[in-house]
Amino acid sequence: MTRPDTDTLIETLTRELQPVGRLRAPAVRAAMWLGVVGGLGTLMAIFADTSALARRMAIAPDMWVSVVGSGLTAITACIAAFQLSLPDRNGRWALLPVPAALLWIVASGAGCLRTLAAGENGAIRHSLECLVFLVLVSAPLSAILIVMLRRGYALRPGLVAVMGGLAAAAAAALLLNFFHPFDAVATDLLVHTLAVGLILGINWAFGGRILNARR
Amino acid sequence: MLMAAAQGGDRTAYAALLKTCIPLISAVARRTGASMDCVDDVVQETLITLHGARHTYDPARSFVAWLSTLAQRRAVDVLRRQGRSHTREVHAPIAYENYASPEQSPEQRLEEQARRRLLHDAVASLSAAQKEAVRHLAIDEQSLNQAAAATSRSKGALKVNLHRALAALRTRLTGDGP
Numbered sequence: 001m002t003r004p005d006t007d008t009l010i011e012t013l014t015r016e017l018q019p020v021g022r023l024r025a026p027a028v029r030a031a032m033w034l035g036v037v038g039g040l041g042t043l044m045a046i047f048a049d050t051s052a053l054a055r056r057m058a059i060a061p062d063m064w065v066s067v068v069g070s071g072l073t074a075i076t077a078c079i080a081a082f083q084l085s086l087p088d089r090n091g092r093w094a095l096l097p098v099p100a101a102l103l104w105i106v107a108s109g110a111g112c113l114r115t116l117a118a119g120e121n122g123a124i125r126h127s128l129e130c131l132v133f134l135v136l137v138s139a140p141l142s143a144i145l146i147v148m149l150r151r152g153y154a155l156r157p158g159l160v161a162v163m164g165g166l167a168a169a170a171a172a173a174l175l176l177n178f179f180h181p182f183d184a185v186a187t188d189l190l191v192h193t194l195a196v197g198l199i200l201g202i203n204w205a206f207g208g209r210i211l212n213a214r215r
Numbered sequence: 216m217l218m219a220a221a222q223g224g225d226r227t228a229y230a231a232l233l234k235t236c237i238p239l240i241s242a243v244a245r246r247t248g249a250s251m252d253c254v255d256d257v258v259q260e261t262l263i264t265l266h267g268a269r270h271t272y273d274p275a276r277s278f279v280a281w282l283s284t285l286a287q288r289r290a291v292d293v294l295r296r297q298g299r300s301h302t303r304e305v306h307a308p309i310a311y312e313n314y315a316s317p318e319q320s321p322e323q324r325l326e327e328q329a330r331r332r333l334l335h336d337a338v339a340s341l342s343a344a345q346k347e348a349v350r351h352l353a354i355d356e357q358s359l360n361q362a363a364a365a366t367s368r369s370k371g372a373l374k375v376n377l378h379r380a381l382a383a384l385r386t387r388l389t390g391d392g393p
Contacts, residue, residue, distance in 0.1 A: 009259055010233045013266045019224030020270035087268045088284040153268035155288050 023151060026082035033078055033145055037171045040137075041178075048178035062110065067177055069104030073170035076100050081145065081163035085152030085211075094159055097166060104170065108189060130180060134195035137172035138165075142199065146207045157211035158204055165203025169196040219274045233262055239279065240286040247290035253297060260289040337387045345380035348373050 023029075057063055077097035083089045145164040154160040173192065217235070220228035237258055244257035264285050272281055338346060351362035352373065359370040366373065 006237065006255065006258055006262070009262060010230060013233060013262060014226050014230040016266070017221065017224060017226050017229050020222050022222060022273065023271050025273070086271050087264065087288065088271075088281045151270075153264075153271050155264075 023086075026079060026086065029148060029151075030075070030079045030082045033141075033148060033167075034075060036144055037074065037141065037175075040141075041175055044175055044178045050178070053178060062107065063177075065110075066104060066107035067174065069100055069107050070170045070174040072100035073097050073104050074167050074174060077163050077167035077170060078145070081149060081160050081167060082152070084156060084160045084163060085149045085154045087153045087155045091156065091159070094163060097163070097170075101166070101170070104173075108192065128191070130176060131191045131195050133176055133179065134169065134172045134192065135198065137175055138168040138195075138199045141168040141171055142203055142207065146203075146210055149207075149211060154211050158208035160211055161203045161207030162200055164207055165200040166196075168203070169199040172199075218269070218272055218278050222269055222272070222274075233265070236262065236265065236282055239282060243283050243286035244290045244293075247287055247294070249290050249294060253290075253293050256293050257286065257290045260293065261286045264289055333388065337384050340387065341380050341383060344368075344372075344376045345383065348376035349380045352377050 077100075080093045080096040083093040083096075084091070142165055145168060146161065149160055149164055152160075173196070217228045217232035221232055240258045240261045241254050244254045247257075249257050261282075265282065268285070272278070338349065341349065347366055347368075348362070351357045351365060352359070357365065359373060362368075362373050363370045368376075
C-alpha cells in the first residue's frame with residue numbers, strides 16, 4: 001500500500017476535523033464505574049443475609065483482610081485501566097493493583113488453610129454456585145467498563161482489558177461475600193481462581209479486540 | 216493553545232498544529248532509533264494517532280510531553296514491524312546474482328538451437344527412402360516388423376536404408392566417412 005505524502009495527510013485530517021468533548025479525568029471515570037458497583041452492592045445487601053455476614057466477620061476478623069484486599073484490587077485495577085486507556089500514560093500503571101491483589105490472594109489462602117486446620121473437608125459446597133455468581137456478576141461489570149474504556153484511546157488494548165477484567169472479577173468477589181459469608185475451603189479457592197482466570201481470559205480476548213477496533 | 220482550539224473544531228489552528236508537530240515527531244523517531252526511511256512512517260502514524268486521540272488530551276498537561284509519548288510509541292511500533300519484516304525478507308543482491316538457474320543459460324539455448332538446425336538440415340539432405348527409415352526406426356523407435364508394415368517395404372530394404380542414412384549423417388555432421 002502506498003502512503004499519501006504528509007501534506008496530503010494533514011489536509012485530509014484537517015478536513016475531517018470535528019469538535020470533540022474532552023474526556024473526564026481517569027479518577028472521575030473510575031469513580032463512576034465504582035458507583036455502579038456500589039449500587040449493585042446496595043441492591044444485593046437488601047436480599048442478602050447481612051446478619052450472617054456480620055456474625056462471621058465478628059468471629060473471624062481476618063476475613064476483613066480478604067474483603068479489603070478484593071475491594072482495593074477492584075478500585076486500583078479500575079484506576080489502572082482508565083489511566084492505561086489514555087495513550088500517553090506509562091505502562092507501570094499496570095503495577096498499581098498488584099499489592100492489593102497479593103493481599104486478596106494471601107488472605108483468601110490463609111482463610112482456606114484455617115478451615116483445613118479446623119478439619120473441614122473440601123467438599124464442593126457452594127463452589128459451582130460461586131463460579132456462576134462470579135461469572136454472571138463480572139460479565140455486566142466488565143461490559144460496562146469496556147464501554148467506558150472505549151471512550152479513551154488505548155495503545156495497549158490487551159493490558160487495559162486485563163486490568164478491566166481484574167477490576168470486575170475483584171468487584172464480583174467482593175459482592176460474593178454477601179452470599180458466601182465463610183472462609184473459602186480448598187475447592188472454593190480453586191473455583192474462585194478458575195473464575196478469575198476465566199474472566200481475565202475472556203476480557204483479554206474479547207475486550208482487547210473491542211478496544212483495539214478503535215485504533 | 217492550538218490543540219485546545221483544535222479540540223473545539225478550529226481547522227486553521229489544527230492544520231498549523233499538525234505542521235508544527237512534524238519536527239518534534241521526527242526528532243523523537245530518530246532518537247528512538249528509526250532509520251531515515253522510517254521517519255516519514257512514524258510522522259504519519261503519529262499524526263493519525265493524534266487525530267484519533269485528540270479528545271484524550273488534557274490542556275492542563277504539557278502538549279509536548281503528550282505528543283512525545285505518542286511519537287515514541289508509534290516509533291517503537293514501526294521498528295517492531297520493520298524488525299518482523301526483516302526476519303522474513305532478505306536483501307542479498309550478490310547471492311541472487313550467484314544463484315544457478317535451473318533453466319539453461321542463453322548461451323546454452325543458442326547452442327542447442329544451432330545443433331537442432333544442423334541436424335534438421337542433415338536429415339533434409341537424405342533421400343526419401345532414407346528419411347523414412349530414420350523416422351520409423353530411429354525417431355519413432357519402431358521394430359523392423361512394425362516399420363515394414365507401416366512403409367510396405369521389406370525389412371532388408373529398411374535396414375539398408377537406415378545404414379546408408381546413418382553413414383550419410385555421420386559424414387555430414389562430423390566430416391568422417393565410414
